Amino acid sequence: MSSSNASNERPAWVAHHFDTAGQQVSSAKLGMWLFLATEALMFSGLFLAYFLIRKLHPDMVLVASEELNKAYGGVNTVVLIFSSFTMALGVRAAQVGNQKSLERNLMITIACAFIFMGVKYIEYSAKIHHGLLPWNFFDMEKAAHHSAALASFEYTPMFFGIYFTMTGLHGLHVVIGIGVLTWILIRARRREFTPDNYVAVENVGLYWHIVDLVWIFLFPLLYLVK
Amino acid sequence: MIATFIPPDKLGTPPMSESPWALLPTASNHAAALDTLYVFITILCVISMILIIGAQLYFMxxxxxxxxxxxxxxxxxxxxLEIGWSVIPxxxxxxxxxxxxxxxxxxxxxxxxAIDVRITGQKWQWTVAYPQFPGGPSLSCPGNAADCEPTEKTPTLYVPLNEPVRLTMNSVDVIHSFYIPAFRVKKDVVPGRYSNLWFTAIEEGEFPVFCTEYCGDEHSSMLAKVIVLPKSEWAATVKKATELKLEEGETMAHYGERLYGINGCAACHTLDGETKVGPSFKGLYGRTEQLSDGSSLAADDNYIRESILEPNAKVVAGYSPQMPSFQGKLKDEQITALIEFIKAQK
Amino acid sequence: MSNQTHDSVEPSYLVAKKGLLSWLITVDHKRIGLMYLVATLFFFMVAGLLAILLRTELFTPGQDFMSAQTYNQVFTLHGAIMVFLFIIPSVPAAMGNFLLPLMLGARDVAFPKLNLLSFYIYCIAAVMLVLTLVMGSLDTGWTFYTPYSSTTGTAVIMATLGVFIAGFSSILTGLNFVVTVHKMRAPGVTWNRMPLMIWAIYATALIQVLATPILAITLMLLCIERVLSIGIFDPALGGDPVLFQHFFWFYSHPAVYIMVLPGFGIVSELITVHSRKHIFGYRAIALSSVAIAVISFLVWGHHMFVSGQSELAGVVFSFITFAVAVPTAIKVLSWVATLYGGSIRYTTPMWYAMIFLWTFTVGGLTGLYLSTLSTDVHLHDTYFVVAHFHYVMVGGTVIAFLGGLFHWFPKMFGRMYNERAGAISALLVFIGFNVTFGTQFFLGHQGMPRRYYAYLPEYEYLHQISTVGSWVLAAGLFLVLFTLLAGLKFGKHAPANPWGGVSLEWHTATPPIEHNFHHIPHVESGPYDFPEIDWDSAKH
Structure with a gap:
């Protein structure tokens, strides 16, 4: 009977219904991986919608994607990849119990997320300014004034529809990321994590990596169509 | 036709069969082929059912x-045993x-x-058109539509016996589905694309047509019928059914009223002054209209004619330019009749 | 096995904590399961009453007491509530929650707080779906086909958001159960010693996790379509309306198995326990659940044979659909074979299991007509389809659910019910169900399209028989309700193991204590090794 004497050794952070710390940690990890699978599947639906639009209107997508600023997109890509790196360093720090490094890396990661959202804000403002929005808000006059080539296609607003949907949903994930990273940072400052108990840091790290990964697909598909 | 719905139980569609237990008429080549397979599957199912439930009852x-x-x-x-009952089924x-x-x-x-026929689905009616016989939509009482009983105004597809017919179908709004149970054929009618189905009718008679893709309020009333005729009568009947002309002794305004009904004008233009998508015809003739570009003009014969042929050239203020052009669909004589009809709506 | 000698000392989970608040903030899987049970039964009743209204309107060919709009809204709500608020959560979330940890010998599911969160997410979704009633209602059918749903004036956004949120509840429950099955099994509960109920719930949970995200994104796109207009589902704006159907059925076909697999699990338990037999073909039944789960992702196109998808796609989807028939047939045959050589007790749960074999076999066999490409052209979107899926969803899932309810009711509440009333309810349900839906196969074959509020007079006869059947079915279901409520109030106290089951939920007190077991059991035998089995006879 494994549970009878396990209670003597179990740390306080192990919940009542688990027998051992190991069981709790591996459950949390498996749960997180399943959650990541649902995230990937959800985005895959959007990618499918994107490919369909591209198949239906290939020329329009080529011209419309010219409107996206490759420099801003590139900067954001670098920022996110860098933040994934600092996140990984943070997890490593938690694993070896380096409190200072953990906090520092989490703060850098959060700062990167803010930079990303700042750049996104600049990009969105430009699109809104030129009226390049989904159908219901698309402003043909402004768009034609901005680029005659764009206005020559009948279905241009579709591209901006899927652009705002995909980057919007991704942006929402970044904002949620800022939230959970901050929560992890607060817990880290309270010194809740130890080399035995850092699965929360690891899971948030996994989440952050998938946010990064989605962007790595979004950037070439939306910005670098050719 | 668009404005008034006739409940399906009052509609002049022919009965499917005398008894509810009888099999459907086998009225097309597909029906004959498909019924054989249907019976084959049924025999297999009955045998499986007897074996499974028989064993169950016996054990019970x-x-x-x-x-x-x-x-x-x-x-x-x-x-x-397990491999056996996996492999044999x-x-x-x-x-x-x-x-x-x-x-x-x-x-x-x-x-x-195959003979081509075009079908258009629209909430909540079918329109049948024959490329070989340009004219109005065909209804179930050929010829003088003014004399038709309301129950005879069912859109009707006339097909010749023992000739393959191909339907090319599209929808102008949502998805519909064109279903002729007696022929065992069905196909979704999708906006933005054409879909096809074909059959050869092998039995004379009248058979109902249903819409089988849910399309809103009056989905249940979106019915039509197929009439299968001998080849010799087919062309003449279609010609008569689709032909629109001023009947002897008919006034121009009355002919205009028929055109108003058949062309679906009533969907947007009322006769009682109520504003729908377009202006009401009541008191329209001769009235001075304010246009959307700020200018104004009197609604005279020429303006009405232009509005039928190039509807969006001069739009009355407060309405959106969305009327389809009737260029090529209406003859001069018919436009005149429509103007007379509008003139009569005081 | 551990002996429950402390029964009198430790109170049951029902009374371990007192007060309404102790229920609302509970993380005990059994209490959460009961809350789900009450909620899902409530919605079953609501949607069932809507069905009776529909059937009553159809008593005559013409329009009677409902306008076309009302009828359309009522059938939409009937479908949406039945699917999203009753069938999907009923067995997994209500019964699964109660049973999964008990059957695995665990103290709780892996993530108890997440479990409670799922319940409240479900509640929010339910409130939103009900709110559509006051916001212009919903008239799209539960399938939300575009472009109708992206253009109609009714409360589509509210309804899709409701379903979207219900989807999250479903995902989180599924995730929780997958992790629980992987990580929380008591010592000795190997994969091959899990009750088939667990296998079924496990397969269901996998589908919930892997398919529901696609529904979520589909409904999100539909909402965005209505608010911003991307245009991908609207041909007028450059899109493709049939794409929505692909998206929708990619979730909703696997969802059919979310609905029916748990029913398979229940029936495996009922038949074995009440016939005192080891299940026939344990491995085949367990693996066929997983096989069905996997194949279910590859058959969505069989809902679209006449939609205008390519003929080749139709052929492929038809073929794969036939492939699903094989594992399903294996299950049915194994259940019948299980009865062989048994000692069958005709308790109420067993009656329901026997009804299930009949109704589900009919449902499965009539599926053949629909998976066959040519006959489906005729039968698609007629009452034949309506009859087929009611035979699977009601004849399969709901009948199994009722059987399960009678089987585990003593464990849940510690009370017995009146056996005779239970058996009569089974008889009424059996007759009512078959009269209602059996007739509809004939209607469908005669060409009667679904979702019609008025119809041609020649269908009147069959419609009237069906309507009368639905009243009998309703009477049977009310009798179920009264039997259980009366049992709750006046029933005699249930022993710990009234049916002589050997799976772990029968090895704890009735009703169970708060943390399920005084000592985590150590399992050394299978879930179907009943003491009556004459093992020696096999040696001769």
Whole structure:
């Protein structure tokens, strides 16, 4: 009977219904991986919608994607990849119990997320300014004034529809990321994590990596169509 | 036609069969082929049902609890039996699959000499048009539509006996589905694309047509009928059904009223002054209208004529430019009749 | 096995904590399961009453007491509530929650707080779906086909958001159960010793996790379509309306198995326990659940044979659909074979299991007509389809659910019910169900399209028989309700193991204590090794 004497050794952070710390940690990890699978599947639906639009209107997508600023997109890509790196360093720090490094890396990661959202804000403002929005808000006059080539296609607003949907949903994930990273940072400052108990840091790290990964697909598909 | 809905039980569609238990009429080549497969599957199902439920009932009686000291059989599996009951049904399934697939492919490939008919679906009516016989939509009482009873105004597809017919269908709003039970054919009618179905009618008579893709409020009333005629009568009947002309002794305004009904004008232009998508015809003739570009003009014969042929050239303020052009669909004489009809709406 | 000698000392989970608040903030899987049970039964009743209204309107061919709009809204709500608020959560979330940890010998599911969160997410979704009633209602059908749903004036956004949120509840429950099955099994509960109920719930949970995200994104796109207009589902704006159907059925076909697999699990338990037999073909039944789960992702196109998808796609989807028939047939045959050589007790749960074999076999066999390409062209979107899926969803899932309810009711509440009333309810349900839906196969074959509030007079006869059947079915279901409520109030106290089951939920007190077991059990035998089995006879 494994549970009878396990209670003597179990740390306080192990919940009542688990027998051992190991069981709790591996459950949390498996749960997180399943959650990541649902995230990937959800985005895959959007990618499918994107490919369909591209198949239906290939020329329009080529011209419309010219409107996206490759420099801003590139900067954001670098920022996110860098933040994934600092996140990984943070997890490593938690694993070896380096409190200072953990906090520092989490703060850098959060700062990167803010930079990303700042750049996104600049990009969105430009699109809104030129009226390049989904159908219901698309402003043909402004768009034609901005680029005659764009206005020559009948279905241009579709591209901006899927652009705002995909980057919007991704942006929402970044904002949620800022939230959970901050929560992890607060817990880290309270010194809740130890080399035995850092699965929360690891899971948030996994989440952050998938946010990064989605962007790595979004950037070439939306910005670098050719 | 668009404005008034006739409940299906009041509609002049022919009865499907005398008794609800009788089989459907087998009125097309597909129906004949498909029914054979249908019967084959039914026989298989009945045999399976007898075997499965028979065994169940037998066990239920034989192995009911007899005493508290009952001992039960220790069998936990039997690989041979399990492989057997996986493989043998699979073989039958393959037969059904291939059979159905061959028929389906045939149903999807219209012969080259098929007669073309166009079907348009719109909430909540079907319109039938024959490329060979340009004219109005065909209804179930050919000729003078003014004399038709309301129940005879069912959109009607006339097809010749023993000739392949291909329907090319599209929708102007949402998805509909064109279904002729007696022919065993059905196809979704999708906006933004054309879909096809074909059949050869093998039995004379009248058969109902249903819309089978839910399309809103009056989905249940979106009915039509097919009339199968001998080849010799077909062309003449279609010509008569689609032909629109001033009947003898008919006034121009009355002819205009028929055109108003048949062309679906009523969907947007009322006669009682109520504003729908377009202006009401009541008191329209001769009125001075404010246009959307700020200018104004009197609604005279020329303006009405232009509005029918180039509807969006001069739009009255407060309305959106969305009326389709009737260029090429209406003859001069018919436009004149419509103007007379509008003039009569004081 | 551990002996429950402390029964009198430790109170049951029902009374371990007191007060309404102790229920609302509970993380005990059994209490959460009961809350789900009450909620899902409530919605079953609501949607069932809507069905009776529909059937009553159809008593005559013309329009009677409902306008076309009302009828359309009522059938939409009937479908949406039945699917999203009753069938999907009923067995997994209500019964699964109660049973999964008990059957695995665990103290709780892996993530108890997440479990409670799922319940409240479900509640929010339910409130939103009900709110559509006051916001212009919903008239799209539960399938939300575009472009109708992206253009109609009714409360589509509210309804899709409701379903979207219900989807999250479903995902989180599924995730929780997958992790629980992987990580929380008591010592000795190997994969091959899990009750088939667990296998079924496990397969269901996998589908919930892997398919529901696609529904979520589909409904999100539909909402965005209505608010911003991307245009991908609207041909007028450059899109493709049939794409929505692909998206929708990619979730909703696997969802059919979310609905029916748990029913398979229940029936495996009922038949074995009440016939005192080891299940026939344990491995085949367990693996066929997983096989069905996997194949279910590859058959969505069989809902679209006449939609205008390519003929080749139709052929492929038809073939794969036939492939699903094989594992399903294996299950049915194994259940019948299990009865062989048994000692069958005709308790109420067993009656329901026997009804299930009949109704589900009919449902499965009539599926053949629909998976065959050519016959489906005729039968698609007629009452034949309506009858087929009611035979699977009601004849399969709901009948199994009722059987399960009678089987585990003593464990849940510690009370017995009146056996005779239970058996009569089974008889009424059996007759009512078959009269209602059996007739509809004939209607469908005669060409009667679904979703019609008025119809041609020649269908009147069959519609009237069906309507009368639905009243009998309703009477049977009310009798179920009264039997259980009366049992709750006046029933005699249930023993710990009234049916002589050997799976772990029968090895704890009735009703169970708060943390399920005084000592985590150590399992050394299978879930179907009943003492009555005459193992010695096999040696001869």
């Amino acid at each position: 009686v034989k192995y009911r609890k007899r005493s508290d000291n009952d001992r039960t059989n220790p069998i936990t599996h039997n690989t041979k 699979s073989l039958f399934l393959i037969v059904i699959f291939v059979w159905g697939e061959v028929q389906f492919m045939d149903m999807s490939s219209p012969p080259a000499n």
